[in-house]
Amino acid sequence: MDITNSTPTYPTRSLQFLKRVDSPSKGAYVSKTKEPAKVKFKVIIAGAGLGGLATAIALALRGHQVTIFEQAKELGEVGAGIQIPSNSSRLLLKWGLGPHFEGKVVQPEGMSFRRWQSGKRIGYTKLVPDFQEKFNAPYYVIHRAHFHEAMHKRALEVGVEIEVDSKIVDYDFDRPSLTLENGSVHAADLIVAADGVKSLARGIILGDKDQLPRMTGFAAYRATVPVEKMQADPDLAWILENNGLHCWIGDLRHVMSYTIAGGKSFNMVLSHPEKSDPSTWRQETALEDMKQQFQGWDFRLTRVIDMVKSTIKWPLFTGYPLDHWVAPSGKALIIGDAAHAMLPYMSQGAAMAVEDGSALATILSTITSKEDLVPALRIFEHVRRTRTSQMQHASLINGRIWHYADGPEQRARDEGMRPEVEGRQFVESPNQWSDPVTQEWCYGYDADAVVLEAWEEWLRKRDSETIG
């Protein structure tokens, strides 16, 4: 074995410089992850959300034949923002979404955490140029509708067929096939269900092992305010400078905010405690309730909240690591929120679905015979289940770190973030965007490389067993 060339088996930063020798687009894995598939599959995807579209694009780019069935009459997303962290943007740009993002994405200069009452900055992660330099990809925020539209356009460009107004009412995962509401039956080599948190496929694949995503005791209001309105107020204009992300944190509540729509709209996600059943919520009172929840917070924040004309209240669920994602036949699986719903506190839900799609396309394009489909899906399931359950956990942990009432934990937390605000060196931070170890795990993750490595290891093991 060539020891000098093998991956270090201990934590080290001593080889970091190697990452900067060549631009990443010339790296071995990247070229490998662009190779066309050796076996071409006919794939049906259930659901044209961000996860379904991402998976469709990744598969079609490798030469697989992809059809999506979507129940909605028209494609689209809700009117709110979404963050696209570096390791998701890296994949999306590789898939050619760049031109569709132009004029739509915003690249925030940094992320600031703020005290709930004074707005004083207590934590800070510099994103530009740091994330681009460290993780070879920008950190974007975007309007969900623009993100969805970009994905939709790219999917059509690469030959994906999308059928709207096509509600799936049943699956036969042995064949595999699915039945639409209008009675038509559609078969394929593989069915990928990206049908969201209320997934029909999940229950069929897991049977009595199914675990429904659970309420977390939190809900979020989502709202936007036109940027001109804020610019007109001298107390508020600073919030818009450099398109920064700002997160006010306090007792059981927080407000994550940033500018979307190419800089025209200010987006907020306002998380607060909520134990009641979503079916009892009344959207008519949501606006008033929202203002109530944040009374006494930073007067500049509440002034922005007062500018909101309408809001939607969302329940916040988290899933738990599921027993399996792949049907016993090995011809169907769940991905995205269907497989791993999570609190939005790491801003990684859709990013995980993008990673799922990329990893799936990569492993399916490496196999050399249809017989390898089943083991390949098992390896995929293992790798992705590990990654996404960790992210579910990290999201829950942010709910703990951010939501302390004023007191000893809050003071220790704020003290722990102080070096990053003052521009001093640090080796750990309660801010999970800044903590060096969390950061490397979260944004330095290469979904394609990890799944390929696991697959190659499985192949080596199989080959040595056949020979032995």
Ligand SMILES: Cc1cc2nc3c(=O)[nH]c(=O)nc-3n(C[C@H](O)[C@H](O)[C@H](O)COP(=O)(O)OP(=O)(O)OC[C@H]3O[C@@H](n4cnc5c(N)ncnc54)[C@H](O)[C@@H]3O)c2cc1C
């Ligand atoms: C408040 C909030 C903020 C968030 N912020 C971020 C963020 O900043 N960054 C991030 O990465 N993620 C974020 N997320 C998470 C992200 O929105 C989700 O993880 C992501 O949208 C999931 O995509 P999906 O395709 O798996 O599911 P969905 O978007 O739910 O798509 C499922 C699709 O399947 C269709 N479907 C369902 N059933 C059927 C059927 N029977 N037949 C046909 N079609 C069907 C649905 O109509 C839908 O189009 C946030 C979530 C919330 C709630």
Ligand SMILES: *[C@@H]1O[C@H](CO)[C@@H](O)[C@H](O)[C@H]1NC(C)=O
């Ligand atoms: C049912 O819907 C599908 C997809 O939208 C379509 O292709 C098919 O022709 C429809 N079948 C009938 C019988 O209407």
Ligand SMILES: CC(=O)N[C@H]1CO[C@H](CO)[C@@H](O)[C@@H]1O
């Ligand atoms: C898939 C992907 O974009 N992976 C990148 C994540 O960031 C690291 C840097 O830490 C790159 O080396 C990977 O290529």
